[in-house]
Amino acid sequence: MNRTIPLDPTKTGKHAMDLEAALRRQVVGQDEAIEQIVRVHQTHMTGLCSSGRPIGTFLFLGPTGSGKTRIVEATAQALLDNPKAVVKIDCAEFQHSHEIAKLIGSPPGYLGHRETHALLSQDTLNQHYTEKIKISLVLFDEIEKASDALWNLLLGILDKATLTLGDNRKVDFSRAMIFMTGNLGAAEMSSLVTPGIGFPVPSCSSPREDAKTSARLSRTCVAAARRKFTPEFINRLDKIVVFKSLGAAELRRIIDIELEMVRARIQTASHGKPFEMEFADSARERLLRDGTDVTYGARHLKRAIERLLVQPISNLMATGQIRQGDCILVTADENSTVLTFARDAEASQWELARQAA
Numbered sequence: 001m002n003r004t005i006p007l008d009p010t011k012t013g014k015h016a017m018d019l020e021a022a023l024r025r026q027v028v029g030q031d032e033a034i035e036q037i038v039r040v041h042q043t044h045m046t047g048l049c050s051s052g053r054p055i056g057t058f059l060f061l062g063p064t065g066s067g068k069t070r071i072v073e074a075t076a077q078a079l080l081d082n083p084k085a086v087v088k089i090d091c092a093e094f095q096h097s098h099e100i101a102k103l104i105g106s107p108p109g110y111l112g113h114r115e116t117h118a119l120l121s122q123d124t125l126n127q128h129y130t131e132k133i134k135i136s137l138v139l140f141d142e143i144e145k146a147s148d149a150l151w152n153l154l155l156g157i158l159d160k161a162t163l164t165l166g167d168n169r170k171v172d173f174s175r176a177m178i179f180m181t182g183n184l185g186a187a188e189m190s191s192l193v194t195p196g197i198g199f200p201v202p203s204c205s206s207p208r209e210d211a212k213t214s215a216r217l218s219r220t221c222v223a224a225a226r227r228k229f230t231p232e233f234i235n236r237l238d239k240i241v242v243f244k245s246l247g248a249a250e251l252r253r254i255i256d257i258e259l260e261m262v263r264a265r266i267q268t269a270s271h272g273k274p275f276e277m278e279f280a281d282s283a284r285e286r287l288l289r290d291g292t293d294v295t296y297g298a299r300h301l302k303r304a305i306e307r308l309l310v311q312p313i314s315n316l317m318a319t320g321q322i323r324q325g326d327c328i329l330v331t332a333d334e335n336s337t338v339l340t341f342a343r344d345a346e347a348s349q350w351e352l353a354r355q356a357a
Helices: 014-026 031-045 068-080 097-104 122-126 148-160 186-192 207-228 231-235 248-269 281-291 301-318 345-356
Strands: 056-061 087-090 136-141 162-164 170-172 176-182 239-242 276-279 327-332 339-343
Touching: 014 031, 014 068, 031 056, 031 068, 031 176, 031 239, 056 068, 056 207, 068 136, 068 176, 097 148, 122 136, 122 170, 148 162, 148 231, 186 207, 207 231, 207 239, 248 276, 248 281, 248 301, 281 301, 281 327, 301 327, 301 339
Parallel strands: 056 176, 056 239, 087 136, 136 176, 276 327
Antiparallel strands: 162 170, 327 339
16 A cells, blocks of 8 residues: 655745745746745745855846846845845946955054945844844845956855955855846847847747747856856856846836836825826837837836836826826827826716715
8 A cells, every 4th residue: 555645846835935926026037037036035944055155146147127136126025025125236346356345344454444334244234134034135236347356255155154354253144145147148148139129039939949049048148157257156156047138028017017116106105195097008118119228128117217207297296287086097199209198087077076975
């Protein structure tokens, strides 16, 4: 008689499922990156992370505007309820070896030692802890721009989860997820695919051709990283994830996410006097044309939304043209460079009648 009970190791726990759902609501088209973050988080929650190492160490590569920084902020939002709960290091500020003192502080005896405060202190790492989650998210943005001194500093963090400051204090990174982003290989990626918004793979290609192209793009970026960094550095990473270029379908989903965020801002700013907004397809297309391009992907989308949507709405609110219960229709004329706003009269009359009743 068979007494064994089959188990399913592909199932995930509730915390991991909640994290995955939250990331998928905010990040579009980057399934591999989401899966890696969720996997590492679940391993940490079960207490099975390697002792003496960070929770996870990732190198995110890919073209500008594909969501590398966004996914880190989304992780902070999901875990710590604050998208800004990230210790962010702009590596462009550390292109010279002597600038490392800003990260670890000057050693005793150096001029200005007492006035120098290390950016990577233990207090900095722990500042975003919550009662339920004690995790630090550290982002080294555009890692390829940093000097060799920063890469060497990272070797100890990635391997032993320890950083020694200038005054010999130790900083523990064993509760940290460490993310590094870079654009290595992005130029080569653009030459491998047909140009389009965010370098998308041609829509006419078959799924098999798409898979082959994606594999070639990944190999290109990983090869560029191996040329840039030492084997010691690469071998200390848990995962190198190459972010996919965003096609038209992904960008339309991003537009919907960003517009929902604008709706949430309106609800907060309307001080108990909310109004609704409906966006026509023409308005979405206008924002796409102004906020995305081949070189920068979706990087300028927020800027386009602020300029074309948020600022005009603030003018309408400040001048009393929008009232509680209004439904504002947002459209765009094909020959115009701005969005058009109009009040739905029927919706407004319905709200007035409801209030009177």
